[in-house]
Amino acid sequence: HGILHIAPWVKITKIKIPDVPIWNHTTGAPYAIQDVTAALDHSTAFSDICVTNKAAWAKAPATFRPTTLSAISFSIEEPDGAVSNRLRHMALYLLGKKCHFEKWKPKPPPANT
Numbered sequence: 001h002g003i004l005h006i007a008p009w010v011k012i013t014k015i016k017i018p019d020v021p022i023w024n025h026t027t028g029a030p031y032a033i034q035d036v037t038a039a040l041d042h043s044t045a046f047s048d049i050c051v052t053n054k055a056a057w058a059k060a061p062a063t064f065r066p067t068t069l070s071a072i073s074f075s076i077e078e079p080d081g082a083v084s085n086r087l088r089h090m091a092l093y094l095l096g097k098k099c100h101f102e103k104w105k106p107k108p109p110p111a112n113t
Contacts, residue, residue, distance in 0.1 A: 014104035050077040
């Protein structure tokens with residue numbers, strides 16, 4: 001899926017897939033985000049989704065270790081909320097692990113002490 005130019009009135013929803021395996025034990029290195037994107041592109045869940053912001057790791061790849069899991073996030077075009085609702089009820093097998101979709105919730109700012 002490519003990045004599209006989106007009109008300012010189109011609703012965009014940010015989606016998260018938590019607990020994605022990040023370590024490619026065959027190569028002994030973390031998966032490149034392009035590998036994750038390719039795996040998502042081959043998923044039937046993505047056959048009719050307009051991705052507006054490509055997938056990105058939630059953690060810095062330099063922090064990855066062989067046992068680490070990380071979340072990925074991406075944005076989709078969604079006029080009425082139906083796509084993210086459908087995704088949240090679907091199972092996804094990604095890089096050999098059963099994963100699920102969640103709506104992205106930004107972390108609250110730290111409390112002032």
